[in-house]
Amino acid sequence: MLTDPFVVLGTETTILEIFAVLCGLSSVWFMKKENILVYPLGIINVLIYVYICYNSRLYAYAGINVFYTVMSAYGWYNWLKKTDRDDRICVTRLTPRALVIYTLLIIGFFFILRFLLNKFTDSEIPSWDALTTAIYIIAMWLLAQKKIEHWLLWIIGDVISIGMFAWLNLYFSSFQFLVFTVIAIFGFIEWRGKLATKDEGRRTKDEGRRTRDEGRGKKDEGRRTREEGRRTKE
Secondary structure, eight states, X not given: OTTOOEEETTEEEOHHHHHHHHHHHHHHHHHHTTOTTHHHHHHHXXXXXXXXXXXTTOHHHHHHHHHHHHHXXXXXXXXXXXXXXXXXXXXXXXXXXXXXXXHHHHHHHHHHHHHHHHHHOOOSSHHHHHHHHHHHHHHHHHHHTTBTTHHHHHHHHHHHHHHHHXXXXXXXXXXXXXXXXXXXXXXXXXXXXXXXXXXXXXXXXXXXXXHHHHHHHHHHHHHHHXXXXXXXXX
């Protein structure tokens, strides 16, 4: 029953696909809000898409959803884990060195996955399947680390996925990725605002520390001046 096809607005779909889309949209919305519910809803979504993608011969995409499940469990734990200062992980950005490393990893994953898909599967679009999968592998890892750059990778991957799923006649899934793209754009803007606020707070804190240090220095200088004056009198 869940996989029986029916037509909605002239488009063939299934209850399972619609349910997966709703879970996926909810998950990305909670991701935008930096809410932990991104992970349980995301796990439901990706497990369903393992089945959908495998049946559509998107083998790398099916595989990446298995990886998503594992990474979602890790991300769930990492977002709830507290640091030595009793704080939870917060939004940060990649260093230039890390940016280069992750870019090279995406390229490496792409060529490996494309080779495997061409060699061992009957994937209809192996290059696009490999590219989106390579992008999403790194995006998922960066999400678990709350690196703001993960949003840019989701945007790129989602734009490609819109056309991929439409080409496979999975129009509701294609629409899902269209909405994903819009939410990802707003998510990037929202996280960038949080990061700017954090940076401003750090600058204010640093300025306050410098002011206190300067005040302490002046106080020490005044003490030394008084001591020198006392010795002069003696």
